[in-house]
Every structure is written in C-alpha cells, then in structure tokens.
Amino acid sequence: MVDLSVDLGFLKLKNPVLTASGTFGYGLEFAPYLNLEKLGGFIVKGLYYGPREGNPPPRLVETPSGLINAIGLQGIGVEAFVAKILPKLKDLDTAVIVNVCGEAEEEYIRVVEFLNSHKGIAAFELNISCPNVRQGGACPALDPGTTFRLVKAVKRASRLPIITKLSPNVTSIAGIAAAAEEAGADAISLVNTFLAMSIDVETRRPKLANVFGGLSGPAIKPIALRMVYQVTSRVKVPVIGIGGISSGADALEFLLAGARAVEVGTANFVDPDASLRIIREIGEFCELHSIQRVEDLIGKLETNTNAIKKVTKYERH
Amino acid sequence: MMRAEKDNFFIAPGPGFWYFSRGPETAMMKDPEARIANVERWGNYRLFSIETPEVAGRARPGQFLMIKVSSQLDPLLRRPISIHARENGRVEIFFQVAGRGTEILAGKEAGDTLDIIGPLGKGFSLDERLKGMRVLCVGGGRGIAPIYFLAKELCAIGALPVVLYGGKTAADIPLRAKFEEAGLPVLCSTDNGSFGFMGFVTGLAAREIEAHPPAFLFACGPDAMMKTAARLSGERNVPAEFSLESRMGCGIGACWGCVKRIRREGQEGWVKICEEGPVFPHDEIVWPEED
Numbered sequence: 142m143v144d145l146s147v148d149l150g151f152l153k154l155k156n157p158v159l160t161a162s163g164t165f166g167y168g169l170e171f172a173p174y175l176n177l178e179k180l181g182g183f184i185v186k187g188l189y190y191g192p193r194e195g196n197p198p199p200r201l202v203e204t205p206s207g208l209i210n211a212i213g214l215q216g217i218g219v220e221a222f223v224a225k226i227l228p229k230l231k232d233l234d235t236a237v238i239v240n241v242c243g244e245a246e247e248e249y250i251r252v253v254e255f256l257n258s259h260k261g262i263a264a265f266e267l268n269i270s271c272p273n274v275r276q277g278g279a280c281p282a283l284d285p286g287t288t289f290r291l292v293k294a295v296k297r298a299s300r301l302p303i304i305t306k307l308s309p310n311v312t313s314i315a316g317i318a319a320a321a322e323e324a325g326a327d328a329i330s331l332v333n334t335f336l337a338m339s340i341d342v343e344t345r346r347p348k349l350a351n352v353f354g355g356l357s358g359p360a361i362k363p364i365a366l367r368m369v370y371q372v373t374s375r376v377k378v379p380v381i382g383i384g385g386i387s388s389g390a391d392a393l394e395f396l397l398a399g400a401r402a403v404e405v406g407t408a409n410f411v412d413p414d415a416s417l418r419i420i421r422e423i424g425e426f427c428e429l430h431s432i433q434r435v436e437d438l439i440g441k442l443e444t445n446t447n448a449i450k451k452v453t454k455y456e457r458h
Numbered sequence: 459m460m461r462a463e464k465d466n467f468f469i470a471p472g473p474g475f476w477y478f479s480r481g482p483e484t485a486m487m488k489d490p491e492a493r494i495a496n497v498e499r500w501g502n503y504r505l506f507s508i509e510t511p512e513v514a515g516r517a518r519p520g521q522f523l524m525i526k527v528s529s530q531l532d533p534l535l536r537r538p539i540s541i542h543a544r545e546n547g548r549v550e551i552f553f554q555v556a557g558r559g560t561e562i563l564a565g566k567e568a569g570d571t572l573d574i575i576g577p578l579g580k581g582f583s584l585d586e587r588l589k590g591m592r593v594l595c596v597g598g599g600r601g602i603a604p605i606y607f608l609a610k611e612l613c614a615i616g617a618l619p620v621v622l623y624g625g626k627t628a629a630d631i632p633l634r635a636k637f638e639e640a641g642l643p644v645l646c647s648t649d650n651g652s653f654g655f656m657g658f659v660t661g662l663a664a665r666e667i668e669a670h671p672p673a674f675l676f677a678c679g680p681d682a683m684m685k686t687a688a689r690l691s692g693e694r695n696v697p698a699e700f701s702l703e704s705r706m707g708c709g710i711g712a713c714w715g716c717v718k719r720i721r722r723e724g725q726e727g728w729v730k731i732c733e734e735g736p737v738f739p740h741d742e743i744v745w746p747e748e749d
Binding site: 163205407 | 487488531710714718728
C-alpha cells in the first residue's frame, strides 16, 4: 500500500492532489461525479467580500490544448458562501481551502477576517494573480514589493495558513516567490493563468469580450513546470504546482521538480473526475516502481548524467 | 483512455461504468462508452443514434450532453450538444459542423463509442395545462434539434404542437421528413424560398401567431431569431420559453463561462446557462443589443 499523504507543515493532505480555484466551483458542483473526500483537498472559487458580477461574455475561447478564460471572478461573496455552501463542506474529511480575492488590500483583509472564525476552512489561498479583473491584466503578483506588502498585511489578519498564488506573467518568478515567503506566506502555489488573447480573423475582433484572458490547460504545462522548479530552487516554504496537469505523470513531474502538492485545474472541465484518476495514476506509478511514500519523490529531480542513465534503466521494468 | 472511477460515491448496479447523483433534480451521469448505433448524414448535418440507456432514461427535452470529441488533449473541451430524441434506450443528437470539435464528431461512424456526460441542464416546461392547446415549436437551423424531442413529449401530454422549421435553403431543413413521419405537423421556411415559406422562420411564426394564436411558444435557434420570436410572443402575450446557446467550458456549472444576461425579480446578472438553462422563460432573458 502506497502512502500518498504529503505534509505541507501547516496542513497534512491525504494525497498531493488538490483542485484549483475557479475550476471546481464551490466543490458541491462536483459531488455527483466524485467523492470529494478522496481528494487531497479542494480550493473553492475565489471570493470577494460581496457578490461579484464578472465579465461580459464571450468569456471563453479554446486554443490548441488550452483554454483562455476571462470570467472575471464572478462569485457569491463571503456571506452567501458561509450561509449556503460552507455548512455542506465543513464536515468533509478533506482540506477545504478558500481562495481569497480583493479589489485592494482592505478587501482581502475583510474577507479573511470574516472567514477566520468559521470552522471547516483549512487554509486561505491568496489570489493576487487573476489577470481578468484589472485593466490590461494587472495584478498585485506582478511586482515583488506589492506582493510583499499584501501578503504581509493579510498574514497579519489571518488566523489560518496563507498560500500565496502567483502569476506567471513576470520576468523573475523566483523573485516574487521570495518576496511572498519573506512576507510570511506559509506556502506558494503557482502558476495562475498566462495572459493571452485570440482574434477572430473574419470579424477582426478579439474572441473574448475582455480582449485578454488567462491561458490554462496542457498547453502551459512545460512553462509552469519550469517556473515551479525555479521557485522550489529558491524558497523553503512548500510549493504547490499548478499548470495543465491532466495525468498522474504530469503531477509527478511537478512533484519531482519539488512541488509538495499539485492543483488540477482545466482538466476538471473535461472530466469532472479527472482529479481522482490522477490520484489513482500516481498510486499506480508508485506501486509499479516500489515507491512506498509519494513524499520520497518530492524534489527528486536528477540532473547529472549518470543518474539519468540509472533512471532510464529503472523505467524499463 | 478515460476509464470510470472505481471509487466513486454512487455506483449503479449492473454492467458498465455508471455513477449517479442522488436526487432526480441533478440526475446526470457519465457514460464513457456510449456506442453510436446509427449515423445519418446530410451535407454538414449529422444525426447520431447513441446507445446509452441510463442517460436516455433520464433525458428531458431541452437538456443537453457534453461530448468528448477526442481522447487526446486537442481539442481539449467537450462539446455541448442538445438531445434531439429518445427512443428505446437511445438518445439521438442532431448537429451541424460548426468548428473543429463538431467536425471531428461528424467523422464518427456507427460502432464508434463516445464519452458523454448528461443529461445536463434544465429543459423545456411540459405543463399539463397545455393539454388540448395549440403550441408553436420554432426551430432555426441546427436549433431544430431539441424541438423534435419537445414536440413528441408535448404530444404525449395531449398538447397540439405545430413545428415551424426554418433554414437558409432546402438543404438546411433535412429533418422535415422525420417530423412528417412522426406525424408532427411541420411548416417550413427557407431564407431563399427554395422550400416552403420564403423568409425567416420568425416571419412564418408571425403569420401563424396572427392566424391562430397559440397557448405557448417554444423556440431554439440563433440569438437573432429568438430575439425576434421573443418580440412576437411579447406583442401577442403568448408565454414562451427559449433555449439559449453559448460556448461552454464544462457544462456542469464549474467554469462560469457560458453565462447569459438574465433578469429575475428586477435583478439582472450573468447566469450560467448550463446549470440554470439552457431553457429560460421569455420574461427572464435580456437580449443583447444589436452590434
């Protein structure tokens, strides 16, 4: 029996697979398709303090092996979440993480202060990286100084651990991650979506009403993986890898690159039970290779030539 | 290749990989190996008959399926396809090639299997009070798809549906014979007059509403067509329901991608049509301005 559990220090997960915010509704949408308690955890859709209208449609465009979205964080707000959703989630035997949004620092703090006292939330994921809610794709995670100030302020207000979710739309991802760590983030998750666009050549119009959107899906996986590796090489806090994960092998790449857990996102749209298949495939891989604990794979990327030979041989059986 | 999860909550007895939600309100499921039993082709239109008894058993007119067109990563997303008919453990889908996804789907043959999720969404209201009443069912282009299922179910409750079927040309109304064979009264229109009434199907609808005001109007088609139909039903005080179309990411309410403008109790907002639609009453839809 493979031990799939991973320890984030502040939170023990029964397996390394979480579902990414914005791709898993408030969790309950998926109850018809999978047992939520089989997940390492799930991260509910980003919450502002109040309800949020979101962007006008079209909000989606499919691109090769990818999806550009400009939803604009439509959501019900914290009060409705606590009244209608949380009571149905709080007794689940899995980690329920709330993705926290804000127009400005005060709103992030209001959200965290409102949710602090409610039972059933394992941690906050600080969304400082949505590209669809400010002009031109701007967000706090584009700048280390802004990231530092915001994480510090929210960390001070929060009674729960803070996972800071980073944007890939930066020159030096490791620098931003270091700023978040220094500000007191308990963990770092990356990447949010890549700022992108698509044009209809017939009408000469952008395919998204918002013009820009965020690219996700298998198309971004190699870039996300590189960024996760750069961040795990730089910071000491646990890192959660996100970006186009749609198979157990994809998840294992992120674990080998040093991520302690992963978030499955766009794959949930394609197969509502994709996360459970990914957990199963990770287990099958470990069994096949006689790995007793999935934690033994974390950060075990081999970069010297001799070791690469050994790995090739070991893959044969 | 996708396989069903062994460790899900709701495992149905019997063969195959099925799982259910608890209540009838959200009775949808995933069938990764629904077999295509029959394929009919007209130009870029296709009619598939798909063996999927559990999905068929739960299907209601106006609901849809999310169909995986490729087992690879591109195209990535499932395609929403409305349910056209239900018969003996099968559902039928009728669709038009409109892009890469439907093009791949159109290439499937009888004997191939499809990975489907469904039935999804809220369908048309089948109100017992329509018994003995004349009901107009308007379908434009591929929007005719759910109208067949709807008209059959309306007959089953004793209503008297009249189907108005519009297309660009005679080649765009391939299901006319099928409606006739099913004994459903069908009036056709073509934009160029190559068959039936010349003009838009809404012109035909205006004529019919004028001649014999119906008790109810149902419509599915392009937004512009339905907007006109909504104006007609409004002018004549004919209650109506419209099936909306949108790009969908997931079909299950998770992505917030498929929203349309809906007004309820004076409040307007973006509403997910996969979850709360795709069918909405006429007085809830805020039709987009022409652009």
